[in-house]
Amino acid sequence: MTFIAKPRIDLPSDRLNDIGLRRRDYEGVLSTLCAGCGHDSITAAIVQAFWEMSIAPEKVAKLSGIGCSSKTPAYFISGAHGFNSVHGRMPSVATGAMAGNRDMVAIAVSGDGDSLSIGFGQFGHVVRRNLNLLYIIENNGVYGLTKGQFSASADVGSRAKKGAENRWQNIDPVATAISLGGSFVARGFSGDRDQLVPLIKAGVRHRGCAVIDVVSPCVTFNDHEGSTKSYAYTREHKHEAVKLDFVPPAEEISAQFDPGEAKAVTLHDGSRVMLRRTEDSYDPSDRSRALQYLETARSRGEVVTGLMYMNEDLPEMHDLFGTTARPLTDIPYEELSPGSEALRKLQAKMR
Amino acid sequence: MKRTDTSNPDYFHQVVDCQWACPAHTDVPEYIRLIAQGRFTDAYMVNRESNVFPGILGRVCDRPCEPACRRGRTGQKPVAICRLKRVAADHRGDIEDRMPVIPPKNGKKVALIGAGCASLTVCNDLVPMGYECTVFEALEEPGGLMRSNIPSFRLPHEVLNDEIDRIVDMGVDLRLGTRVDSMQALLDEGFDAVFVGSGAPKGKELNLPGRQEADDNIHIGIEWLESVAFGHIENIGERVLIIGVGNTAMDCCRTSLRLGANEVKVMARKPRDFFKASDWELEDAEEENVEIVINHSPKAFVVEDGKLTGMTFEVMEYDIEDGRITGQRVVGEEFIPCDDVVLAIGQDNAFPWIERDLGIEFDKWDVPVVDEKTHQSTRDGVFFGGDAAFGPKNIIWAVEHGHQAAISIHLHCQGEALDDRIPVHLNLGSRKMGMHEWSYSNSFDPAARRKMEHVPLAQRFRELSTEVELGFDADQVAVEVERCLNCDIQTVFTDDLCIECDACLDICPTECLTIVPDAEEPALIASLRAPRLEPDQPLYVSGELKQTGRVMVKDENLCVHCGLCAERCPTAAWDMQKSLLKFPRAADHEPTAEPLKKTG
Numbered sequence: 001m002t003f004i005a006k007p008r009i010d011l012p013s014d015r016l017n018d019i020g021l022r023r024r025d026y027e028g029v030l031s032t033l034c035a036g037c038g039h040d041s042i043t044a045a046i047v048q049a050f051w052e053m054s055i056a057p058e059k060v061a062k063l064s065g066i067g068c069s070s071k072t073p074a075y076f077i078s079g080a081h082g083f084n085s086v087h088g089r090m091p092s093v094a095t096g097a098m099a100g101n102r103d104m105v106a107i108a109v110s111g112d113g114d115s116l117s118i119g120f121g122q123f124g125h126v127v128r129r130n131l132n133l134l135y136i137i138e139n140n141g142v143y144g145l146t147k148g149q150f151s152a153s154a155d156v157g158s159r160a161k162k163g164a165e166n167r168w169q170n171i172d173p174v175a176t177a178i179s180l181g182g183s184f185v186a187r188g189f190s191g192d193r194d195q196l197v198p199l200i201k202a203g204v205r206h207r208g209c210a211v212i213d214v215v216s217p218c219v220t221f222n223d224h225e226g227s228t229k230s231y232a233y234t235r236e237h238k239h240e241a242v243k244l245d246f247v248p249p250a251e252e253i254s255a256q257f258d259p260g261e262a263k264a265v266t267l268h269d270g271s272r273v274m275l276r277r278t279e280d281s282y283d284p285s286d287r288s289r290a291l292q293y294l295e296t297a298r299s300r301g302e303v304v305t306g307l308m309y310m311n312e313d314l315p316e317m318h319d320l321f322g323t324t325a326r327p328l329t330d331i332p333y334e335e336l337s338p339g340s341e342a343l344r345k346l347q348a349k350m351r
Numbered sequence: 352m353k354r355t356d357t358s359n360p361d362y363f364h365q366v367v368d369c370q371w372a373c374p375a376h377t378d379v380p381e382y383i384r385l386i387a388q389g390r391f392t393d394a395y396m397v398n399r400e401s402n403v404f405p406g407i408l409g410r411v412c413d414r415p416c417e418p419a420c421r422r423g424r425t426g427q428k429p430v431a432i433c434r435l436k437r438v439a440a441d442h443r444g445d446i447e448d449r450m451p452v453i454p455p456k457n458g459k460k461v462a463l464i465g466a467g468c469a470s471l472t473v474c475n476d477l478v479p480m481g482y483e484c485t486v487f488e489a490l491e492e493p494g495g496l497m498r499s500n501i502p503s504f505r506l507p508h509e510v511l512n513d514e515i516d517r518i519v520d521m522g523v524d525l526r527l528g529t530r531v532d533s534m535q536a537l538l539d540e541g542f543d544a545v546f547v548g549s550g551a552p553k554g555k556e557l558n559l560p561g562r563q564e565a566d567d568n569i570h571i572g573i574e575w576l577e578s579v580a581f582g583h584i585e586n587i588g589e590r591v592l593i594i595g596v597g598n599t600a601m602d603c604c605r606t607s608l609r610l611g612a613n614e615v616k617v618m619a620r621k622p623r624d625f626f627k628a629s630d631w632e633l634e635d636a637e638e639e640n641v642e643i644v645i646n647h648s649p650k651a652f653v654v655e656d657g658k659l660t661g662m663t664f665e666v667m668e669y670d671i672e673d674g675r676i677t678g679q680r681v682v683g684e685e686f687i688p689c690d691d692v693v694l695a696i697g698q699d700n701a702f703p704w705i706e707r708d709l710g711i712e713f714d715k716w717d718v719p720v721v722d723e724k725t726h727q728s729t730r731d732g733v734f735f736g737g738d739a740a741f742g743p744k745n746i747i748w749a750v751e752h753g754h755q756a757a758i759s760i761h762l763h764c765q766g767e768a769l770d771d772r773i774p775v776h777l778n779l780g781s782r783k784m785g786m787h788e789w790s791y792s793n794s795f796d797p798a799a800r801r802k803m804e805h806v807p808l809a810q811r812f813r814e815l816s817t818e819v820e821l822g823f824d825a826d827q828v829a830v831e832v833e834r835c836l837n838c839d840i841q842t843v844f845t846d847d848l849c850i851e852c853d854a855c856l857d858i859c860p861t862e863c864l865t866i867v868p869d870a871e872e873p874a875l876i877a878s879l880r881a882p883r884l885e886p887d888q889p890l891y892v893s894g895e896l897k898q899t900g901r902v903m904v905k906d907e908n909l910c911v912h913c914g915l916c917a918e919r920c921p922t923a924a925w926d927m928q929k930s931l932l933k934f935p936r937a938a939d940h941e942p943t944a945e946p947l948k949k950t951g
Contacts, residue, residue, distance in 0.1 A: 003787050003918075004787075004793065004794050004913065004914075004915065004918070006858055006860050006915060007794065007795035007797070007860045007911070007913060008797075008860070009425055009426075009795065009797075009860050009861055009911060010426060011425065011426065011861060011881075011909060012426060012884075013881055013882050013884060034921065035854055035918065035919045035920060035921045036850070036852040036854045036919070036920065036921025036922070037852075037854075038852065040853075040854055040857055041852060041853045041854070041857065043857075044853065044856075044857040190852075190853075191851055191852065191853065193853065217852070219850075219852060219921045223850070223921075231850045231851065231852060231898060232850070232898055235851075235898045235899060
């Protein structure tokens with residue numbers, strides 16, 4: 001960590017986004033994570049994505065559980081709402097928040113411990129309910145806050161800092177989310193911001209639960225030889241299945257996308273995701289192939305990244321509940337809670 | 352792009368903008384830190400090593416360092432470098448025991464013409480090596496233009512005398528009131544080397560109608576200032592026109608106010624952007640209610656009954672494009688009444704006393720041909736420095752000329768080649784003290800520049816020698832020193848340690864770092880995170896990084912040296928290291944001198 005806060009220096013070259021804010025306006029307080037932590041990189045990617053998308057900070061809800069990852073919402077968008085919840089129970093709190101105000105942009109930050117161990121059940125259900133939020137798992141394969149024990153995402157055969165070998169089977173959050181019926185599932189790497197920022201933007205604009213598993217090296221406990229979540233290992237074994245670009249609604253699709261090579265998927269707000277095929281000719285709309293592809297890559301020891309699966313047509317939680325399009329927080333209290341007489345009448349109708 | 356060679360001392364030197372801009376390369380950040388620690392005497396000595404006259408320069412330096420200061424590029428005013436120098440000089444303790452011990456004479460004799468800053472610097476460097484230095488000065492006191500042209504309300508005599516005496520007392524043979532009338536005669540005296548530091552003593556003339564008739568009330572600026580300095584002139588008329596708008600003009604108008612004038616106008620031919628005077632000198636004059644009149648070109652002196660009554664001016668209009676005058680025309684004429692006129696339109700070198708058959712070549716402007724590096728004329732053993740060498744500059748340039756000429760004189764006297772000079776030596780030493788602990792104050796302080804207090808207007812005109820600037824008080828010093836960005840604490844990168852975690856990029860408050868795939872210069876510059884605003888500022892490009900083969904690029908322009916990149920770096924690929932530049936002096940060229948060594 002650092003003891004001196006990043007000074008605020010207003011420079012003549014500072015650019016403003018569409019709502020007149022500087023990138024610095026999307027930053028948060030001083031990070032207390034270890035210097036070089038992948039999580040700080042992800043924080044910076046979130047800052048960049050939200051700034052570039054000109055999302056008003058007060059329209060953002062930041063939700064997290066417990067762990068190194070779950071501390072990070074304090075380090076971005078100071079002007080946003082936030083809830084640092086109980087360990088592994090962030091999805092419940094997020095569900096409540098989004099049930100109450102569906103117009104918010106919800107960003108959930110969790111870790112491999114918070115989502116794949118103690119909160120595995122909550123993670124599974126929020127994915128299958130397709131709650132409209134961006135769910136980032138900062139995945140480093142170890143419990144960093146408790147000095148680096150293997151987590152549930154640690155690969156079989158990978159080694160801890162002192163040499164112990166992991167013999168437990170690992171949970172892959174990407175395969176898990178796809179098999180649970182997730183509507184947007186991707187994997188990124190904290191050390192590849194050019195890939196991560198468009199993924200975050202697409203995830204924010206996707207209507208439904210957008211899970212992004214981000215390999216985020218723990219520089220203190222899991223960046224050694226023998227680790228499969230280190231900077232060096234990830235860079236060496238990273239394989240991008242599909243290249244993704246994000247094009248905001250008002251913007252023209254530029255000539256850099258060759259129509260034969262790139263496929264556009266339009267999101268609900270009119271923005272588009274441009275998928276550029278790699279040599280694998282991977283198609284993120286095919287669920288069974290996605291799972292098969294992940295399995296093949298795993299057996300080859302590859303860390304597959306990119307947008308692995310997306311389905312814009314799956315209904316999100318509010319669609320399934322049939323709730324009103326108006327956020328509940330905008331509805332006057334008398335209307336929302338019409339009193340015991342109204343309740344009695346309703347019950348009478350059902351007798 | 353090619354990997355940047357940071358072993359070339361120029362790279363890190365250029366990052367220290369103030370030191371790079373200073374002709375004498377004063378280690379500004381180092382002395383500011385010493386002031387911050389209350390070590391005024393040490394701060395003074397750091398200054399003296401480079402610029403020899405810290406007390407004088409702390410008041411009247413032309414301050415090329417301040418416009419260069421990095422603070423100025425963060426949307427603020429530069430650090431008050433010059434005023435801090437004065438702080439060191441005003442508060443220092445005794446330095447007697449830090450002065451060099453003067454050895455027995457080495458038998459070599461050097462003649463120096465003019466006892467100004469250039470000659471005194473040569474003496475300062477050569478007397479402690481055993482040279483016998485004889486200075487010939489036409490006036491009755493040493494100091495040259497520092498004494499005769501800079502009024503005492505800006506530079507008190509005590510300060511001037513103290514710093515000059517310190518050099519003279521080393522054992523200089525100072526011959527006052529001794530004008531050199533013939534170079535031939537001087538050369539015949541058998542000196543081993545001759546140094547000409549006689550300045551640019553001839554004020555420019557303005558030959559317009561009425562000049563001769565009104566001679567009694569028309570004064571040449573530098574001569575007039577000299578007469579005032581030596582008490583030969585004690586008053587002037589009530590209404591005074593100053594012609595010209597350089598720093599001499601500023602001294603003339605402010606001096607006039609102290610000699611009885613109450614309506615002083617500085618007449619400028621061009622608009623304000625084209626003034627030669629430094630901004631702060633203009634401000635100081637205007638604070639004393641001097642009126643600066645622009646776009647007036649002198650036409651004639653008006654004389655009635657044999658007495659000057661005023662001047663006529665052509666009123667000018669200019670076409671200006673991109674800061675340059677592209678056209679001009681006369682749009683009117685104006686008479687301005689006055690009692691006296693002071694001409695401050697520049698000065699020339701004049702060497703009527705150098706015979707033209709001595710092998711000292713003069714160019715078509717009748718100034719001697721002098722080598723810019725060695726300061727030697729076309730005659731072996733005759734050197735020029737200060738304004739005498741390349742025309743009017745300023746004190747700090749003259750000091751640097753003195754240092755360089757001293758090296759040449761030493762090499763000449765020892766029979767060595769003049770270009771066999773020791774190169775600048777760079778030493779880097781880490782400033783890391785422990786976890787997140789650096790031995791310099793690295794937090795960025797957004798404080799604004801402190802304002803110098805002045806003596807109230809009512810008091811300042813009573814006596815010519817009342818110093819106007821009061822100096823910084825302790826509180827002002829405490830704030831001003833923290834404004835220094837410590838540009839000499841360099842960000843040093845070791846590429847094979849980098850794991851490309853991006854931590855430095857994210858924490859950098861000015862986005863001056865970028866990791867990109869290597870490319871040719873234009874493409875690389877186009878991919879920087881913050882636009883490259885100052886192409887003259889150094890750009891650092893690392894070697895290929897281990898994991899991805901990309902390169903780390905740093906645009907030095909806006910780095911505030913907060914050290915957060917190094918503090919955030921998990922592998923210490925970034926480190927904050929003090930760059931200590933050693934500029935060799937004459938003494939370093941002695942065969943017995945200790946070689947420049949690492950000090951950390």
